[in-house]
Amino acid sequence: MVLTEKVLQKPLVTGAGGFIGSHLVRELLNRSDTQVIYCVDLPNSKRLKEFESNPRVKVIELNLNSESSIDGLPSDATCVFALAALNGTSRFYSKPFTVFESSIFPTLNVIRKYGELIPIVYSSSSEVYASTVTNFGGAIPTSESVIPSIESIHNPRWSYAAAKLAGEVAINSAAIEFGTNCSIVRYHNVYGPDMGSDHFIPDFVGRAKSGVFEVIGALESRAFLNVLDAVQGTIAAIYHAKESVPIYHLGSNQELRILDAAQIILDEMGLGDKEINLVPSREGSVARRVSDSAKAKEVLKWESKIDFRAGIRNYLDSEAS
Numbered sequence: 001m002v003l004t005e006k007v008l009q010k011p012l013v014t015g016a017g018g019f020i021g022s023h024l025v026r027e028l029l030n031r032s033d034t035q036v037i038y039c040v041d042l043p044n045s046k047r048l049k050e051f052e053s054n055p056r057v058k059v060i061e062l063n064l065n066s067e068s069s070i071d072g073l074p075s076d077a078t079c080v081f082a083l084a085a086l087n088g089t090s091r092f093y094s095k096p097f098t099v100f101e102s103s104i105f106p107t108l109n110v111i112r113k114y115g116e117l118i119p120i121v122y123s124s125s126s127e128v129y130a131s132t133v134t135n136f137g138g139a140i141p142t143s144e145s146v147i148p149s150i151e152s153i154h155n156p157r158w159s160y161a162a163a164k165l166a167g168e169v170a171i172n173s174a175a176i177e178f179g180t181n182c183s184i185v186r187y188h189n190v191y192g193p194d195m196g197s198d199h200f201i202p203d204f205v206g207r208a209k210s211g212v213f214e215v216i217g218a219l220e221s222r223a224f225l226n227v228l229d230a231v232q233g234t235i236a237a238i239y240h241a242k243e244s245v246p247i248y249h250l251g252s253n254q255e256l257r258i259l260d261a262a263q264i265i266l267d268e269m270g271l272g273d274k275e276i277n278l279v280p281s282r283e284g285s286v287a288r289r290v291s292d293s294a295k296a297k298e299v300l301k302w303e304s305k306i307d308f309r310a311g312i313r314n315y316l317d318s319e320a321s
């Protein structure tokens with residue numbers, strides 16, 4: 001069953017004050033079928049200030065870790081985009097328990113509130129299968145048929161992956177028990193304007209600005225997905241939410257070594273002549289990550305469109321303004 005346009009009349013976005021969530025809200029505001037958007041995030045989210053005066057936006061400040069938070073959620077939402085989570089690689093190491101609980105409870109609580117009522121898109125991550133690729137020879141590019149795994153419960157690197165996987169299990173369990181129509185989207189290295197600082201791109205740009213041209217894990221490769229592409233795939237996934245819970249890998253097909261991505265960034269910063277110092281990868285870091293997004297192309301009629309160099313130019317322009 002493909003859900004009708006009405007499903008987007010009153011979407012609720014958790015993590016709406018986050019990087020991807022705020023871009024999703026902007027895109028939903030562009031749509032004439034969306035009457036009101038419920039934007040849920042922790043109190044005092046800076047990005048949500050932009051939307052506060054918009055009559056089509058209702059900002060709801062809630063900590064979704066608490067079970068009672070569901071009393072503050074609206075009953076007339078028509079679908080949920082469940083994006084709330086705590087990510088950022090440095091936190092996986094420094095606050096693994098907080099990462100774990102903050103990535104699970106918001107998902108459980110939206111299921112408790114809406115599981116019997118409306119469709120849900122759950123935002124998962126390529127991290128859920130990263131260990132399979134590294135340790136068990138999982139195919140690259142990687143499709144949705146890959147078996148998820150985590151390498152070790154003792155390495156805090158995997159706190160986030162385990163939590164995202166638990167979210168996938170929770171979503172699928174809701175579909176079985178309550179008949180919820182769901183889709184799972186697994187994002188692959190999303191980047192773009194206002195992405196915060198705890199990612200390779202802003203980190204590298206910040207250090208390059210201060211004269212440090214250092215790349216960690218330079219020979220690893222990634223396919224960076226522009227956030228504007230990511231939100232289009234996310235919206236498409238709500239129309240294909242089903243009890244059978246399809247998973248979609250949303251990623252770019254433009255694989256780049258981190259070193260080559262760094263060189264493009266330096267070129268676009270006008271620093272293309274600088275020599276890059278190579279620093280070894282961190283423990284548990286994934287050597288190669290590329291999505292096979294053929295299923296999203298076939299079912300959602302979605303594929304990434306924004307070239308990395310163009311996306312970086314746009315990112316740098318947005319940082320300068």
Ligand SMILES: NC(=O)c1ccc[n+]([C@@H]2O[C@H](COP(=O)([O-])OP(=O)(O)OC[C@H]3O[C@@H](n4cnc5c(N)ncnc54)[C@H](O)[C@@H]3O)[C@@H](O)[C@H]2O)c1
Nearest residue numbers: 015017018019020041042063064065083084085125187190
């Ligand atoms: N950015 C990526 O490359 C990427 C890759 C894979 C998956 N994802 C997933 O996509 C989603 C969005 O990622 P993002 O990069 O925008 O992250 P983000 O950290 O920018 O946004 C997440 C938002 O969730 C909110 N949040 C966290 N805990 C909450 C709670 N208890 N109650 C209410 N709100 C809470 C945060 O305040 C934040 O605004 C996450 O679920 C993440 O796991 C992102």
